Every structure is written in C-alpha cells, then in structure tokens.
Amino acid sequence: MSSADTLEAFKRDGRIVIVGASLAGLRTAEALRDKGFTGSLTMIGDELGEPYDRPPLSKQVLTGWVPADGTVLPRRRDIDAEWLLGVPADGLDLATNHVHLADGREVPFDRMLISTGVRARPWFVEAEAALDGVFVVRTREDAEGLQQAMAAGPSRVLIIGAGFTGSEIASICRERDIAVTVAELAPAPLVGGLGAMIGEVAADIQRAHGVDLRCGVKVTQLEGDAQGHFRRAHFDDGSTVDADVAVVALGGIRNTEWLRDSGLAVGIWGVACDAGCRAFDLNGLVTDDIFVAGDVARCPNPIYEYRFISLEHWANAVEQAEIAAHNMLSAQADRWPHLSIPTFWSIQFGINIKSVGVPTFADEVVVTQGSVPDHRFVAAYGYQGRVTAAVSFNNAKWLDHYRQLIETAAPFPPPCPTPDTPADAKPVPVDFPGPTLLAQGATVVVTGHDPGERRVTAMRQHR
Amino acid sequence: MTTTEAPDLLHRILDYSSRSDPYPLYAELRETPVALQEDGSYVISTYREIAGILHNPHLSSDVRNLSRPMPGAEERATPSFINLDPPEHDRLRRLAMRHFGPPHTPGLVSGMAPDLTNIVSSLIDDFAGKEQIDIVDDFAYPFPVTVICHLLGVPREDEPRFRVWVNAIIDSINYDPKTDPKEKLDNGVQATKDLRQYLGGLLEQRHGHPGDDLLTRFANDDGPDGRMTDEEIISTANLLLIAGHETTVNLITNGMLTLLRHPQVLQRLRDEPDLVVPLVEELLRYEPPVHIIPWRAAYSDITVADTVIPKGSQIMLMLASGSRDPDRFGDPDRFDPDRQDNQHLGFGSGIHLCFGGPMARLETQIALTELVRRLEGPRLVADPPPYRPSPVLRGPIHLPIEQS
Ligand SMILES: Cc1cc2nc3c(=O)[nH]c(=O)nc-3n(C[C@H](O)[C@H](O)[C@H](O)COP(=O)(O)OP(=O)(O)OC[C@H]3O[C@@H](n4cnc5c(N)ncnc54)[C@H](O)[C@@H]3O)c2cc1C
Ligand code: HEM
Numbered sequence: 001m002s003s004a005d006t007l008e009a010f011k012r013d014g015r016i017v018i019v020g021a022s023l024a025g026l027r028t029a030e031a032l033r034d035k036g037f038t039g040s041l042t043m044i045g046d047e048l049g050e051p052y053d054r055p056p057l058s059k060q061v062l063t064g065w066v067p068a069d070g071t072v073l074p075r076r077r078d079i080d081a082e083w084l085l086g087v088p089a090d091g092l093d094l095a096t097n098h099v100h101l102a103d104g105r106e107v108p109f110d111r112m113l114i115s116t117g118v119r120a121r122p123w124f125v126e127a128e129a130a131l132d133g134v135f136v137v138r139t140r141e142d143a144e145g146l147q148q149a150m151a152a153g154p155s156r157v158l159i160i161g162a163g164f165t166g167s168e169i170a171s172i173c174r175e176r177d178i179a180v181t182v183a184e185l186a187p188a189p190l191v192g193g194l195g196a197m198i199g200e201v202a203a204d205i206q207r208a209h210g211v212d213l214r215c216g217v218k219v220t221q222l223e224g225d226a227q228g229h230f231r232r233a234h235f236d237d238g239s240t241v242d243a244d245v246a247v248v249a250l251g252g253i254r255n256t257e258w259l260r261d262s263g264l265a266v267g268i269w270g271v272a273c274d275a276g277c278r279a280f281d282l283n284g285l286v287t288d289d290i291f292v293a294g295d296v297a298r299c300p301n302p303i304y305e306y307r308f309i310s311l312e313h314w315a316n317a318v319e320q321a322e323i324a325a326h327n328m329l330s331a332q333a334d335r336w337p338h339l340s341i342p343t344f345w346s347i348q349f350g351i352n353i354k355s356v357g358v359p360t361f362a363d364e365v366v367v368t369q370g371s372v373p374d375h376r377f378v379a380a381y382g383y384q385g386r387v388t389a390a391v392s393f394n395n396a397k398w399l400d401h402y403r404q405l406i407e408t409a410a411p412f413p414p415p416c417p418t419p420d421t422p423a424d425a426k427p428v429p430v431d432f433p434g435p436t437l438l439a440q441g442a443t444v445v446v447t448g449h450d451p452g453e454r455r456v457t458a459m460r461q462h463r
Numbered sequence: 464m465t466t467t468e469a470p471d472l473l474h475r476i477l478d479y480s481s482r483s484d485p486y487p488l489y490a491e492l493r494e495t496p497v498a499l500q501e502d503g504s505y506v507i508s509t510y511r512e513i514a515g516i517l518h519n520p521h522l523s524s525d526v527r528n529l530s531r532p533m534p535g536a537e538e539r540a541t542p543s544f545i546n547l548d549p550p551e552h553d554r555l556r557r558l559a560m561r562h563f564g565p566p567h568t569p570g571l572v573s574g575m576a577p578d579l580t581n582i583v584s585s586l587i588d589d590f591a592g593k594e595q596i597d598i599v600d601d602f603a604y605p606f607p608v609t610v611i612c613h614l615l616g617v618p619r620e621d622e623p624r625f626r627v628w629v630n631a632i633i634d635s636i637n638y639d640p641k642t643d644p645k646e647k648l649d650n651g652v653q654a655t656k657d658l659r660q661y662l663g664g665l666l667e668q669r670h671g672h673p674g675d676d677l678l679t680r681f682a683n684d685d686g687p688d689g690r691m692t693d694e695e696i697i698s699t700a701n702l703l704l705i706a707g708h709e710t711t712v713n714l715i716t717n718g719m720l721t722l723l724r725h726p727q728v729l730q731r732l733r734d735e736p737d738l739v740v741p742l743v744e745e746l747l748r749y750e751p752p753v754h755i756i757p758w759r760a761a762y763s764d765i766t767v768a769d770t771v772i773p774k775g776s777q778i779m780l781m782l783a784s785g786s787r788d789p790d791r792f793g794d795p796d797r798f799d800p801d802r803q804d805n806q807h808l809g810f811g812s813g814i815h816l817c818f819g820g821p822m823a824r825l826e827t828q829i830a831l832t833e834l835v836r837r838l839e840g841p842r843l844v845a846d847p848p849p850y851r852p853s854p855v856l857r858g859p860i861h862l863p864i865e866q867s
Pocket of ligand 1: 019023024046055056115116137294295315317
C-alpha cells in the first residue's frame with residue numbers, strides 16, 4: 001500500500017484473515033477493531049469452540065478447581081468476525097493472497113496473520129503414544145482427559161520431561177496426593193529454561209515435596225497391558241517404573257507445516273519475522289502483508305544482539321498481537337517495533353516462579369537477593385558482563401528493577417548490596433545443556449552466485 | 464538532567480497554605496526529578512523515577528538505615544512491616560496476609576460487601592433532617608473506622624480514645640525539627656506508646672480464644688511461618704488500624720469533593736453505577752490520599768536520573784506528583800474516569816504495595832455509589848474546603864454540603 005488513501009481504504013474495507021484462533025489471534029483481532037479496522041475479519045482455527053487460555057490447563061484445571069471448559073479467553077470487545085473453525089489451513093499462496101483450507105476452501109485476503117502456535121511434541125513411538133493413559137497437555141481436551149485420569153486415583157503418574165509444564169503437573173500430582181515419578185534427561189528440572197544452578201533448586205523442591213525425581217535418564221519404552229492401557233515405563237539404565245498414567249511433556253513443535261511451500265522463512269523455530277511482526281520470505285526479505293504473532297513467531301530482538309528469539313510465553317503472544325495489529329494498519333513510517341523484555345511465570349510446589357529477559361542468553365548467573373534455601377530469591381543472569389535476564393522464586397515484585405537493568409545493559413554482576421543480600425553471592429557459570437538459543441542446525445541453504453540470483457532455500461528437517 | 468537545590472519549593476509544598484492545591488507546585492518540582500535538599504535528603508517527583516525507586520532493591524524502608532537518624536526513631540517501638548525490609552518485611556506481611564486475602568483467605572474482602580453497604584446505608588439514613596452534612600464527620604470518617612475496628616477486633620466504642628493517639632501520630636510523621644515545636648514529636652512518641660499499650664491489652668484477652676477478628680487469628684495462628692510474637696502482633700495491628708482508616712477517609716472525601724466539582728461525572732455515576740470502578744482508580748491518581756512517602760533510605764549508593772544518591776540518604780517520594788506526571792499520563796490534570804492504562808501510584812508499588820488496597824477500593828466504591836444515589840442535589844458549601852494539617856496524608860478536615 002503506497003499512499004495514505006489506500007491505507008485508509010484498507011482500514012475501511014480491506015480483508016484480514018487470521019490463521020490460528022487462540023490467544024495471539026484473538027488479541028490481534030480485538031486490537032484491529034480497537035484501532036478502527038472496519039473491513040472483513042476472518043478467523044481460521046482448527047480447534048472447535050471459543051478461544052481459550054492454556055496456562056490453567058497445567059494448573060487450576062488439573063486440580064479440578066476450574067473445569068476444562070472454564071478457561072475461555074475473556075472477550076475484551078466484539079470483533080465482528082467470520083469464524084471458520086474445525087478445519088486447519090493447509091497452504092498459503094502468496095502469489096494470489098489466498099489461504100487454503102484442508103477441506104478445499106480458498107480464503108482470499110489483503111493482509112493476514114499467522115498465529116498457529118505450537119502443538120505438544122508427541123511420544124516418539126506412535127503405538128505407545130496411543131495407549132490409554134498416555135497424555136500430552138496442550139489443548140483443553142488433553143487437560144480434561146488428564147484431569148479425569150488423575151481423579152480416577154492412579155497408583156502412580158509418570159511425567160516424562162521436567163520443563164515448566166512437566167514440573168507444574170508433578171506439583172499438581174503431589175497436591176492431589178498422587179505418587180509421581182518425573183523422568184528428565186538433563187541433570188535437573190527446568191535446566192533447559194533456567195540453567196543448572198536454578199535447576200538444582202528446582203530438584204530440591206521437587207524431592208522435598210515427595211516427587212520421585214530421576215534425572216539424567218531417558219525413557220525408552222512405554223509398555224501397555226492386554227487392554228491397551230499404559231502400565232510400565234522402561235528407562236535406558238535398565239530400570240522400570242510402574243504407573244497408570246504417563247504425561248509426555250517434551251516441549252512443543254511449531255505449527256508451520258502448512259507453510260512449507262509458502263515461500264516464507266519457516267523452520268523448526270517458527271516463522272521468522274522482523275521486530276514489527278512482518279514475516280520474512282525465504283530470502284530474508286520482509287513481506288508487507290503477512291504478519292506473525294505468538295508462539296509460532298521468531299523475532300529478532302535488538303536487546304539480544306538482534307538474534308532471532310522464539311518464545312512460548314503468554315505475555316509475548318499478547319504483546320506481539322498488539323504490535324502486529326498496529327502495524328497491519330499503519331504505513332511504514334508509523335510502524336512499531338516489538339521491543340518489550342520477555343516475561344514468563346509458572347506456579348509449582350507453592351512457588352511463584354517468574355522471569356524477565358531471556359535466561360538462555362547468558363553465560364553466568366548469580367543470586368542477588370533473598371535466600372536460596374528458603375526458596376525465595378532473585379537470580380540475575382549475565383552475558384559478557386551485562387545483565388540479560390533475572391528469575392525470581394517467590395520474589396516477583398522486584399523484577400521490574402531487573403527489567404530496567406536489562407533495558408539499560410547494566411553491568412553484570414549487579415554491584416551494590418541490598419538489605420536482603422544472600423549469604424553467597426558469587427556468579428557461577430549458567431550451564432545450559434547444549435546451545436539453546438543459538439541455532440540448532442541449519443534451516444536454510446544459500447544457492448546462486450550472482451547477487452541478482454542468490455536465494456535461500458529451506459532445508460527439510462527430519463525429526 | 465541536573466540536580467538543583469529546590470529547598471524553598473519543598474517548604475512551600477509542605478506549608479499549610481498549599482494544602483488545598485499543591486499540584487502547580489508539584490509541576491514545578493518535576494522540573495528537577497531528583498532534588499537535593501539543604502539537609503542532604505532527596506526529593507523525587509517524576510513517575511518513572513518514583514516507580515524505579517519503589518522497585519529498587521537497593522532501597523530500605525527501615526529508618527535505621529538512614530545516616531542521619533530520624534528524630535524520635537529511637538523511642539518508637541518495634542517497627543511494623545511498612546518500615547521493615549525483606550526478609551522480615553516479607554515474613555510479617557505473609558503472616559498478616561494469611562488472614563486477609565488470597566491464597567489462604569480468598570473472598571474475605573468481597574464477602575464484606577453486604578456489611579459495608581449496611582454501614583453506609585445507615586450512616587446516610589442519619590443524614591435525614593440535617594441542614595448541612597459534613598461528609599467527613601458524618602460519613603467518611605466513621606465508615607472506615609467501623610470497618611477496620613470490626614476486622615481487627617477493636618471495640619468501636621473505644622474510638623474516641625484511639626482517635627487522639629492516631630491524630631498525634633499522624634501529626635508527627637512529618638515532624639521538622641527546624642520549624643516544629645518539639646512537643647509535636649513528643650506527643651507522637653507518647654501516643655505510639657499509648658496505642659501499643661491499648662492494643663496489647665486487647666491482645667491479652669485473645670490468646671486461646673476462638674474468633675474471627677484479625678487480632679484473635681494472629682494470636683492463635685500456626686502456619687508454616689510460625690506465629691507472630693505479641694510485639695509483632697501489636698505493631699501489625701497498630702499499622703492496620705491507622706493505615707486502615709486514615710487513608711480511606713481521604714479517598715472517600717476527595718471523591719465526593721471531586722464529583723461535586725465535576726457534576727457531569729456525578730450524573731454519569733448515577734446513571735452508570737459500574738463507572739465507579741475506573742472512577743475510584745482515577746481518584747487514586749488525581750486526588751490520592753497519600754501524597755508523599757516521607758522516607759526511603761539509600762542502602763547503597765544508587766543512581767537515579769543520572770544523580771548519584773549516596774548511601775544512607777533520606778529519599779522522599781512525591782507519589783501524588785508522579786501520578787500527575789505528563790510524561791506518563793496524557794492530560795494529567797484532567798479528572799477522566801475513562802482513562803486507560805491508569806497505573807497510578809496511589810497505593811505505592813513494589814513489595815510495600817498497599818496491603819489494604821482491595822478493601823479500600825471496595826469501601827470507596829460502595830461509599831460513592833450510595834452517596835451519589837441517595838443525596839439529592841448535593842452542593843458544596845465551601846470550595847476549597849478546609850484541609851487537615853498533614854501534607855503526607857492529605858484531605859479535607861471537613862466537607863460540608865447541602866442538599867436541595
Ligand atoms: C499447559 C500449558 C501451560 C502454560 N503455562 C504458561 C505459563 O504459566 N506462563 C506463560 O507465560 N505461558 C504459558 N503457556 C504458554 C502460553 O499458553 C502460550 O504462549 C500461548 O498459548 C500462545 O498463544 P498462541 O496464540 O501464539 O498459540 P496457541 O495458543 O498455541 O494457539 C495456536 C492456535 O492455532 C491453531 N492452529 C495450529 N495450526 C493450525 C492450522 N494449520 N490451521 C488452523 N489453526 C491452526 C491451534 O490449534 C491453536 O488453536 C502454557 C502453555 C501450555 C500448553
Ligand atoms: C485509599 C486508601 C489507602 C491508600 C491510598 C493507601 C496507600 C498506601 C500506600 C501508598 C502504601 C505504601 C507505603 C510505602 O511504600 O511505604 C500503603 C501501604 C500499606 N497500606 Fe495502605 N492505603 C490505603 C488503605 C489501606 C487500608 C484500608 C489498609 C488496611 C486494611 C492499608 C494497609 C496498608 C499496609 C499494612 C501497608 C504496608 C504494606 C507493606 O509495607 O508491605 N491501607 N498504603
């Protein structure tokens with residue numbers, strides 16, 4: 001769109017299509033209407049029913065406190081959209097600006113948003129994943145099934161993967177007085193997100209709450225009984241655990257397969273976009289009409305050396321939705337960059353864990369406030385001498401200060417003492433298992449020689 | 464940004480003659496976000512800098528960390544958690560919160576709504592036949608006092624006794640050795656002792672007796688953090704008693720005053736009772752009851768807006784000025800109940816964020832809704848009304864109104 005007139009015309013009666021009708025999609029739609037978009041709005045989503053919130057699925061829904069259908073996202077305003085639910089999009093044609101649906105329908109657009117998020121990574125053996133009593137937790141149906149299985153009084157629950165979701169579910173098991181084994185390949189829980197030092201704290205907490213925590217082990221097989229019900233898990237160290245329920249909490253897979261042939265910059269880390277949420281094409285050129293928001297977005301952050309960062313954080317989805325909506329309705333000069341510092345929270349074992357910044361973007365970590373043995377503290381993360389993140393256990397009210405330190409690239413370790421200085425405040429190596437933030441294998445190859453010919457092509461990933 | 468000395472300005476703000484409208488002086492003050500005073504203290508008046516201080520772990524609320532001790536600090540007994548730092552602050556606040564709000568006591572505040580409405584209704588019933596109503600004495604003061612007495616388990620009929628002590632304590636908060644008679648301080652110190660002794664007497668009778676009031680519940684609690692000592696219970700009760708009504712009275716009174724000054728908004732509130740929720744938030748920004756946090760202590764050298772504040776310095780936070788900062792709020796001097804993104808500083812922020820916020824909000828929402836619904840053609844008798852002496856907890860001492 002070149003002139004103010006065409007932009008006004010687009011705002012008045014353009015066509016916007018949103019693919020992925022969940023948090024990021026709904027918030028974008030609401031923001032579009034808030035900002036005066038009066039054209040047609042189409043919401044495409046493969047899940048049936050009202051958009052709902054996911055964080056309660058591993059928390060209040062599993063305790064039985066909130067029914068699985070009780071997490072519908074609050075509507076902040078009427079969005080007057082056409083809803084195409086229950087059918088996935090399976091293609092995007094950028095030449096003609098159409099979204100292709102699995103049932104053959106074609107939906108035209110002037111601008112579109114990709115907010116297809118993430119799905120749970122399933123257990124790698126399909127037949128074992130299909131056993132009764134084996135769960136993942138991403139959708140409300142998943143959570144409903146797991147909550148019923150928990151209510152049935154299982155002898156033991158096995159949780160495979162001690163990231164945030166797995167740890168939260170383990171916590172609920174203990175709250176419901178259900179025996180639980182947690183199996184984690186890394187040396188401790190939460191290590192992938194928060195590093196080894198915090199991981200050790202998390203391990204102590206789990207054990208203190210009676211979790212049978214087994215780290216450094218790999219589950220190799222899920223065994224069922226004659227009725228096809230999960231009964232036993234085998235580990236790579238030869239041991240076994242008997243349980244009636246297995247929760248596979250091995251992270252997510254970004255829902256980008258439908259974009260495979262779209263010509264967009266798509267990979268296992270999501271759809272790459274600029275800081276204004278505009279998608280890149282395969283060549284790394286920014287597109288004008290395709291936007292990305294939420295868990296599926298992979299966005300450069302100037303504060304983190306312009307590296308592309310993918311976040312599975314609720315607040316990030318909400319913030320990107322706002323940015324995407326604004327930029328969809330703005331001329332180039334008025335576009336906003338998404339510059340907010342990431343935040344994340346989790347509740348487990350009675351502890352409110354919260355982070356700001358990107359803890360994986362760090363080489364050192366130091367406890368700056370509070371007391372680790374009391375499980376109430378703040379730890380700051382540093383990368384090459386500046387503060388890049390902080391995490392708090394039951395101490396969230398201080399994090400605003402750390403956000404400021406991150407924004408101003410304040411020196412690490414943060415210097416002066418506080419009234420609540422911990423006994424031992426020495427930085428230690430952050431120790432993540434393997435490169436987490438940095439690229440995990442190439443996703444594209446460059447072809448051609450002449451500058452006019454050079455192009456990037458996607459590499460097909462094998463999982 | 465420079466640090467100029469603006470001592471005169473602060474004195475003008477604190478001077479009683481500015482009480483009815485300190486806002487133009489705040490605007491002047493904000494030209495120097497961090498203003499060093501003659502006595503070595505710092506006054507901070509802009510939103511960003513105040514919020515930064517409230518979240519900065521290198522600050523202390525404990526006067527014992529000031530390099531120049533506060534007058535009278537020695538004589539004052541065990542500090543309550545508003546004047547303590549973590550971990551003590553957190554422990555005591557947790558122990559108190561167990562009996563007041565989520566997660567252990569959810570629904571306590573919202574469950575008070577019917578009682579609050581009854582108290583409000585009967586106070587308004589008593590307006591009948593009066594030619595003039597004093598919104599303060601006839602309503603905004605007795606209401607929160609009744610509520611906090613009931614909550615704490617302090618006999619309502621003792622109010623005339625503790626009112627004298629509380630007034631003396633509030634008067635002494637901003638005691639200035641240069642301008643104020645020493646007596647003002649001595650009275651405050653003595654009143655603190657008297658009030659503590661009084662609360663201690665009440666507490667003695669609560670040990671081992673069941674009951675729903677906070678004093679009883681504090682006295683008989685056995686949670687994961689253990690139990691508060693009697694000294695700690697007395698300090699906490701003392702804090703809740705004072706904080707629980709000396710502020711709310713101003714919010715309700717300021718609310719009525721502001722509505723009478725904005726008749727269209729008053730009419731809107733009559734027609735759309737739901738407006739009361741954002742309206743009370745806007746009041747907390749526009750005419751807040753707590754104008755100043757009189758001290759924080761720099762626990763180490765800190766830098767605020769390019770100014771290094773040395774360890775041990777006293778820092779004064781001008782909350783009401785921050786909430787009118789044009790860099791944070793569009794058209795800040797306009798009372799706009801529809802304002803979006805209204806992150807005012809009315810309840811402070813960070814770990815000392817007002818403990819009683821949910822209760823104060825509910826009290827004020829109910830009070831204003833009912834006043835507006837039931838008063839007929841209310842008119843201010845005097846504008847501005849006379850103010851209480853304190854520049855810290857600022858509000859009218861009387862608000863006479865007439866009905867048609
Ligand atoms: C159990 C659980 C607990 C969580 N807890 C926290 C927490 O404590 N704190 C926190 O910060 N975050 C938490 N999160 C993360 C948070 O929920 C996500 O960041 C958020 O849901 C992202 O929203 P989104 O709209 O980007 O993606 P999603 O919510 O994943 O939505 C994507 C939608 O697109 C649909 N879709 C996918 N492919 C297609 C297609 N081809 N066609 C049509 N539709 C499609 C999906 O079915 C889905 O409805 C949690 C997530 C889960 C699952
Ligand atoms: C409109 C009414 C009120 C206002 C404007 C108000 C304002 C404030 C402010 C600004 C603070 C922060 C002080 C600081 O940071 O040093 C605070 C703290 C506090 N308030 Fe309130 N308050 C109100 C009502 C109440 C009520 C009703 C109660 C009790 C039930 C209460 C109890 C407290 C307590 C205990 C603290 C100390 C919190 C801590 O240190 O952690 N307040 N209040």
